[in-house]
Structure formats: C-alpha cells, structure tokens
Amino acid sequence: MKCLEFRHYLDAAGLTESEWRSRWEAARWFLAADGESGKRYGNETIRITSDGEVSIRLPAPLVHLANAPYGRYTLACRVAFAHRGTEWADRIAADRAVAYRIHLDPDRGRWYITASWQTLPAPTVPMSAALAHGVIAVDTDADHLAAWRLDSHGNPIGNPRRFPTT
Incomplete structure (x- = not known):
C-alpha cells in the first residue's frame, strides 16, 4: 500500500x-x-x-x-x-x-x-562469434548439472555429461 x-x-x-x-x-x-x-x-x-x-x-x-x-x-x-x-x-x-x-x-x-550512478554495460560477444568454434551449454537442475557441447549453429553434439550436485 x-x-x-x-x-x-x-x-x-x-x-x-x-x-x-x-x-x-x-x-x-x-x-x-x-x-x-x-x-x-x-x-x-x-x-x-x-x-x-x-x-x-x-x-x-x-x-x-x-x-x-x-x-x-x-x-x-x-x-x-x-x-x-x-x-x-x-x-x-x-x-x-x-x-x-x-x-x-x-x-x-x-x-x-x-x-x-550509472554503470557501463558489461561487454558482450555477439552470438555468432561465440558459436563460431562451438561452446559448452550448462543446464542446472535440482540434483545435477548437465553440460553439452554445441556446434556453430547452437545444436547439441553427442550426449550430455551429467554432474550430480547432491
């Protein structure tokens, strides 16, 4: 109120x-x-x-x-x-x-x-540049982390690797 x-x-x-x-x-x-x-x-x-x-x-x-x-x-x-x-x-x-x-x-x-005061925006990398040589994507879940390697188009390559957090 x-x-x-x-x-x-x-x-x-x-x-x-x-x-x-x-x-x-x-x-x-x-x-x-x-x-x-x-x-x-x-x-x-x-x-x-x-x-x-x-x-x-x-x-x-x-x-x-x-x-x-x-x-x-x-x-x-x-x-x-x-x-x-x-x-x-x-x-x-x-x-x-x-x-x-x-x-x-x-x-x-x-x-x-x-x-x-205003802060400067953090520098960013364009998505096309980040994906040029592939990247690792991480998915956080309640009981584990899952990581994939992505190709230059953002598609997962192979199976994910899972890491338990408990």
Whole structure:
C-alpha cells in the first residue's frame, strides 16, 4: 500500500492519523540532485567529499544562510557509504557523475542520504562469434548439472555429461 492508501485504512496499517500524517509529510521532505560528470566530486548541488563532508549549494534567495564559501551550506555531520563505498570513492575522485537524495525516515526520526550512478554495460560477444568454434551449454537442475557441447549453429553434439550436485 502507498502512503495515500494508508489514510483510508489506518486500522489495517496499524497507524493513528497523526502517525500517518507524519509519514505523509516526511515523504515530501527530500532534496535530490542529479550528478554531473566533470564537476567537482561529481555533483555541483549536493557535494560529498572523500572524508564524508556534505555541502549543499543554496539557491540565490537563501545564500544569506550559507555557512561556507560560494553560497554553500555545510552539514554538521559526516557520511559514509558502506555499500559500494569503494566504487563511490573512485567516482568522486575522478569527478564522475553521482546523484544524491537526502530524505527523512519518520519511523527512525533520522535523515538519510543515498548515492546512485550509472554503470557501463558489461561487454558482450555477439552470438555468432561465440558459436563460431562451438561452446559448452550448462543446464542446472535440482540434483545435477548437465553440460553439452554445441556446434556453430547452437545444436547439441553427442550426449550430455551429467554432474550430480547432491
């Protein structure tokens, strides 16, 4: 169920109206910025340094609130990315695009920041090139693996070899 639908089924969702309202409002408290390759640390709007310092570039009407040079507001906390942190660090070191989203989790009463980026597609080999000299095909079953050699047209050659997995 989505947050809006919870409003009509508070009992089923196990929420009071005030709990639902806090979730509803929290869903709208976020800041997101797409990354930009070539910009410092991969994002001009939300910038996170390699040591976890977060700063936000403020829009012109809010520049008077800046606590850092160039109209930026630096947060008092530091962040770290446990999942894929090494990939993130490599991207920002090379000034490659990183998108960020800062959002509130009302259940925990905490703010979170997520980082995302696009990865290059894995290189693939055209099927005709893969089959040119034949390949091995593997069929996985519940109790065994079956392997066949395939000819250049993808047809099985001979009988399969079976390998028990139990």
